[in-house]
Amino acid sequence: MAILLEGKTIRDDIRTRLTQESELLLTKKGLVPCLAIIQVGNRIDSTTFIQQKKTFALSIGVKVLHCEFPITATEEEIATKIGALNNDSSVHGIIIQLPLPTHIPKTILNRIDPIKDVDGLTTTMAGLVWQGSTTAFLPATTRGVLTLVDHYKISVDGKKVTVIGKSDLVGKPVALALLNRGATLTICHKKTKDLAAHTKSADIIVSAAGASHLITEAFVSPDQIIIDIGINQNPDNTAHARLVGDVDFKNVYPLVAALTPVPGGIGPLTVASLFENLFDAVKNQTAE
Ligand code: NAD
16 A cells, blocks of 8 residues: 655644744734735636635735736736836735636736745746755645755656646645756656656656546556645535545555655645745845
8 A cells, every 4th residue: 555645744843833934024024924915817726726825824824915906907007017016125926827818918917026926936936946955945735845845855867857737836846846946857748758757667646637537557566656736626526535646546546656645745845935934034034
């Protein structure tokens, strides 16, 4: 049976630490960390993700400014708001909840001052990670993956790691962060031929495809570690679990060395990692 790589306890430890840091900032500097979240439109999934962030923020003493725009908002209106938040010294981090409506180009992310880019999605931050910076803000899921491997003392140095997914949000930054830690990297995506050959030969598989039951018994080998980032609606409506990962958990779990559950693996760490980035931003902005 595989070791279950659970994220919840690690998330709870991060929450405790950030709460203490928050109390210290208040008593020593009279400062309340503040995250601005820009939402354009009212997609239900986005509203749910924002609510999760608000709940976590509240639990650790962080203020959230939820800046809501109608779906018809123009790029200029959003850019003006970002400019104001950039200039507001009481705001330490700014994120734009993705996806944006199609009429707003993704380049709007670059309006965020990189020192407040706690989602790590500006070209500046992505460039720093590309260059191997260890101080750049990593996108939250990527930071969560590194926190998980550190917690379970999983070394990626010299390991063959296969990442499935090449999105700017998840696949690419996760792959780069692991490459920066010495992994020998393979990045697979929808056009990859013979995906199983790439996954079976890996020491570590990181799946961020968003495809339920993609990784079956035929895709894995003994002694592998699998980090499942995917979050998908369970295709089996009658099942107890509403959400599933990319891995066919029931059949793969008995075969490999270690595996993250979904839910309860990387998911809880993603929100916590965003707030770790925020506290790093506070430190950078208030350093004397
Ligand atoms: P995306 O759709 O932008 O990218 C998916 C990537 O996977 C693409 O590069 C695509 O080519 C590849 N892919 C899809 N199906 C594939 C297949 N059958 N074979 C090989 N490659 C395939 O999605 P995203 O934003 O990168 O998110 C990926 C997954 O991670 C989603 O399930 C999302 O919900 C989840 N996610 C989880 C967290 C978390 O906290 N755990 C955070 C963000 C995203």
